[in-house]
Amino acid sequence: MSIRVTQNILNQNLLFNLQRTNKTMDQLQEQVSSGRKISKPSDNPVTAVRGMFYRSSLNEIDQYKRNADDGLAWMTVTDESLDEVTSVLQRVRELTIQGTNGTNSDTDRNAIANEINQLKEHLGEIANAQIGGKYIFAGTDVKTPPYDTASKQFSNTNNDKLELVVGQTNTIQINVEGTSVFNNDGAGGVLKVLGDIVADFRSPNSSSTDHLTQLDSQMDNLLRERSEIGARMNRMELSMSRIEGLEVSTTRLLSNEEDVDMAEVITNLKTQENVQRAALSVGARIIQPSLVDFLR
Numbered sequence: 440m441s442i443r444v445t446q447n448i449l450n451q452n453l454l455f456n457l458q459r460t461n462k463t464m465d466q467l468q469e470q471v472s473s474g475r476k477i478s479k480p481s482d483n484p485v486t487a488v489r490g491m492f493y494r495s496s497l498n499e500i501d502q503y504k505r506n507a508d509d510g511l512a513w514m515t516v517t518d519e520s521l522d523e524v525t526s527v528l529q530r531v532r533e534l535t536i537q538g539t540n541g542t543n544s545d546t547d548r549n550a551i552a553n554e555i556n557q558l559k560e561h562l563g564e565i566a567n568a569q570i571g572g573k574y575i576f577a578g579t580d581v582k583t584p585p586y587d588t589a590s591k592q593f594s595n596t597n598n599d600k601l602e603l604v605v606g607q608t609n610t611i612q613i614n615v616e617g618t619s620v621f622n623n624d625g626a627g628g629v630l631k632v633l634g635d636i637v638a639d640f641r642s643p644n645s646s647s648t649d650h651l652t653q654l655d656s657q658m659d660n661l662l663r664e665r666s667e668i669g670a671r672m673n674r675m676e677l678s679m680s681r682i683e684g685l686e687v688s689t690t691r692l693l694s695n696e697e698d699v700d701m702a703e704v705i706t707n708l709k710t711q712e713n714v715q716r717a718a719l720s721v722g723a724r725i726i727q728p729s730l731v732d733f734l735r
Contacts, residue, residue, distance in 0.1 A: 457718055464711045471704055475697050486696050493693035499607075500686045506603040507679045510613040513601075514672045517575050517615050520568045521665045524620065524629075527558050527565075528661065531633060532654050538640050539651075552640035559591075559633040566593055566621050576617030585617045593621040593630060605678045613675075615668055620661065629657045 469478050480487035537543075538551040566576055566586035573581035578597030585595030601614040622628035632653045639650070 457715070457722070460711055460715045460718060464708065464715065468708065471699075471701070471708060474699060474701070477697070489696045490693060493689055493696065496689050497686065497693065500682060500689060503605050503682050504679070504686070507605045507675060507682060510603040510605065510611060511672065511675050511679070513570055513575065513613045514668055514675065516568065516570045517613075518665065518668050518672065520565050520575065521615070521620065521661060521668065523565055524562060525658070525661055525665070527562055528629070528654060528658050531555055531558055531636070532651065532658075535636055535650050535654060538636075548640045552637045555633055555640070556637045559630060559637065562621070562630060562633070563588065563591065563593075566617065575614060576620065578614065578616060586621070591630070591634075593617065593628065605675065605682065609678055611671060611675055611678065613671070615664055620664055623657075623660050629661075632657055 477483045477486055477490075534551050534555055538548055543551075563586045567584045567588075568575050574583065574585055575581075577583055577585040577595050579599040579601060580595065580597040581601075583595070585593060585597075587594040595617050598616045598618055600612045600616075602610045602612050604610050618625075618628075620628075621630060627634070632650065635653075636650045
């Protein structure tokens, strides 16, 4: 049984094929202008879902990067402050050795005591060091000064950890407990040691021979805190490097899913344009002339 092909069928098939070609050209032109394979989820649901997953991952990575940057800045300020404390204690030790010299007059000892007292005041300023309006040695009570300028004591007792999330399973402590630095013995710590030295040098009949041992103990404690913060800074830098690598790989995966191969798309677009021109040329021959054409 043969099927009769009428002129009407030829016309309909021609229009249907032209519409299909135009739709393909429209999709290719959209890809060229946007640079993406899809413009809406219905174009390719699988690609859309994968793209959403990778974008969500990149948002998480961006937050991890901000946390890592903030954490490293916090620890850098902390390490610089601890380095300043170390310099103060080294100077106090030099002055203590100088002050224990039996040839010093009362005036000399008093001058040394005054300098050590100024260094003690400076330790209080370091104890109240801030970053972004937050006190770095105050534990989680970052809005309250840990060093009381009225009583000249380190009054903070908050030993809570400040931790930042820099990965799905990676949390790093960024703070150093202020009590561990300025009141490690619970009896006044390094500030009391310096205060005792000042009092002894101002008293003509006292001896400060045991203060060197106390200073060395405080410096050893300070070195332990600095080594710990240094180790955490190294870990944070490694985490930052890993985050950057993860961002690059995730961005590449997202690009593979969504971005078009521009050369391929342009080639396909040119091909479709040629197909359309050929279809229009052939269609002009296939469509039967009407009486109106002859009357022109």
